[in-house]
Amino acid sequence: MPGKPVTDQQMRYYMTDRLHYSQRIAAARAGFSERTARRIDADPRLPSQRKSARGRTVPDPLEAVWEPVLLPILERDPAVQAVTLLRHLQMTDPDAFPDDRVRRTLERRVRDWRALHGPERDVIFRQTPEPGRMALSDFTDASELGVTIAGKPLQHRLFHFVLAYSGWEHAAVVLGGESFTALSENLQNALWTLGGVTHEHRTDSLSAAYRNLDADAAADVTKRYEAFCAHYGMIASRNNPGEAHENGAVEAHNNHLKTALDQALILRGSRDFSELAGWRRFVDELVARRNRRREAAVRTEMAELRPLPARRTTDFTEVVARVTKTGGFLVHSVFYSAPSQLIGKRLRIHVYDDRIEAFLGATHVVSHPRQRGRSDGVRVHCVNYRHVIHALRRKPQALAGSVYREGLFPRSEYAEAWAALSAALPRKDACRRMVDLLWLAHDEGCEAGLAALIAKTLAQGNLPEAGTLKQRLVPRRRALPEDPPVQLTDLASFDALLEGRA
Template identity: 70%
Template sequence: MSDLQTHSQRTAAARAGFSERTARRIDADPTLPSNRKIAHGRTVADPLEGYWEADLLPLLAKDSALQAVTLLRHLQSLHPLAFPDDRIRRTLERRVRQWRALNGPERDIIFRQSPEPGYMAQSDFTHADDLGVMIAGQPFPHLLYHFVMVYSRWEHVGVVLGGESFTALAENLQQALWSLGGVPHNHRTDSLSAAFRNLTSDQRQDINQRYEAFVGHYGMETSRNNRGEAHENGAVESQNRHLKTAIAQALILRGNRDFVSITDYRRFVDLLVARRNRQRADAVLAEQAHLKPLPARRTTDFIETVVPVTRTGGFLVKSVFYSAPSQLIGQRLRVHVYDDRIEAYLGATLVVHHPRARGRDDGHRVHVVNYHHVIHALRRKPQALCNSVYRDNLFPRTEYAEAWKVLQRDLPRRDACRRMVDLLFIAHERACEAELAHLLAADLACGTLPDPETLTLRLMPRHMTLPTDVPVAHPSLASFDALLGGAA
């Protein structure tokens, strides 16, 4: 306004730092901005006037879950000339959002909790396929069981081979409690819907009773978050993401995601978790003072079933065939089913154990066969090998399977079966499965047909001459008397 006394309006506006149009507006209304009343109003006509209250509000009042794009399509079907395109979509979205804020239904509120030491632990399963872990060159799809103490963030992680199940939960939870050295007052999980999938009502009831008996043994209360409300299990849900990120970073540092065996991978995960827990040592010490003591012994963390051993030399567990020594045919075994193994007992004696397998979705029977169980019967009937339903599961190593392919290709069926059975018998009788596999691989690489007699000679132990003049100093009996006297 001072520059306007000596300069033109354009020059005065430029010197003040705003446009000439703003200068004209200020000249038209000399009232100070602080004294002006701000007039709120629309600058353009409301495109939804006459349609919002008549056509849309009744629908929203009936069901507030309707989306703005659904309402727009409804308007376009009722008034195609008024709404030929999606030009008002953003306006409609803002209008619906404002209506929900003022008139919508009540929404849930997340109440942040102050953790109490020693009170709550949380368990969860999380998929780990995106880590890209491989075992012996093969992809390894698996889950991670994750146990977290809410107060100290102490964690335990278990590699789960199958899906979510009672055995996977109980076995890993029990291991976590004994590693922690105490028992929390409350154990929280999700709804465990995956563990009950494809089960009958009786089976669900049985697993519920087993779980209640399990936590009752440790004196824990149980709680579950509501279905679909993952934030109610937030302590372990957030740790899932951090854990998998830490494993992924450790795999990058390792330079290789391929492990020799599942045991090596489990050791890798255990070492990583131990390093993470060392950073929480002070909080864990504070929490352990509030934990309940462990019971005197562990409890059942498996599912037990009783099965007969059939004339086929094995038994069925969850539609999977497992072999057994032929002496057990006709006996009934108590089988303990774990997540990664099965153990079969005759009375109180462990007689059979196998890695656990899972059935296939295509209906084909899965076989887990230990050739030591059937080799004597197979040696009496070597021709049974050719068309045996579990022939491909009988070979203990890939070298034996490759040898069978070559023998089957280059020899008559009768000779191929007899020679392959003899190779398996040598591995069994001489306990040289690995050494014989190396010899088979060498013969196959040279294009030589494996011959049991030749391989037996190559496996013969080397004769060594033992020395005969080894001096032995015999102590006198008096030295023992002196020793006893000194002890007295």
């Protein structure tokens, strides 16, 4: 064929046929022209034997600088980039390298040098997972899913627990950062849901859990994590910092889980949930469906798991705080209210990822959803109006200037009532009316019903007043129901029983 080089095989066919056929016929049978046959007869070497080594067609633009200038720099630090070397040449000899014309040539030269003489590269060793051997945990940012709670964006993470062999997984919504509290609480939930314990538990370097901790606090977290794993009989291991592939069994599942959640939210038609519990339930249901597809592998792995201990271990952080005269206590720069009877008492606070529990001795006294401090220094308040309503009723004027006034309102309708009252009435009257509304909600136990009446009153253009709204509330049943009639048994019937036994 014209334009195609003759191969060694074609030439062998030609030389064999040439013994029996003419030059034209032998060339046609071999697949080339008679002119090519004449060249072959003149030089019977095979094409592969006639090939000459290909040399440069243009002069090497780096010949004068590669060995004396550039190689010493590369050997001293192979991480130097080709463009850095080019800028160095342009500064030292601007006449020889006025532009970036040799950049691609230099990049290829540096690439080839690294491949032949560069430092050793890290190698990833693929592993064969063993049933019951390893479980892995990780935190992954889930804000990209765009989930909202009652219209407000939810900034959160997912704690993700995966078995290396079967792929069984457990996921939990984490509102705070990567902390030991979040790890211990959710890891225990995963193990008790699974019903067994693996031989080894691997995490990443837990650098986020140690962030902003001094040396003593970091050492304490390390001891607590080791004690936690010892309680369950697991070997605690971590991957090397910056080597995410060492935690790859869970890193890959992170992306798969978030993709599955994203697709499930698309099918749902909305990413908004009325409350956080609805989003948690949505995650749990999707993970349960994914685990059902792994039942065969899970049964194999369950046979190799160790039994759970008799009880759970500590999955919270404990701090001690004193209830001040302002009616609350501070935990991690957040103010939490407490009943006024506890003023001056020292409470033991159990800090979980999503709540705090306060104890006076061994008696549970206060619960609050956990809040996080703000980065701008403004103090966050978490106040239950029932804790301070008795004192506020005696001093209603304190409502107007209270630093945690907005936190006192249990529902948005109460905040709207305060805005309307403070705009229409003098401060003294507005405070008294608002405190009366809060007292009515507390005393009658009608927080939701009263909120509905307040909204209706405001919609009609009127100001809410406790005495008027109390008459419209459904009366709370205070008296016990009447005693039901009791039919007493005739004593003579017992004589019949005794006679029958005789």
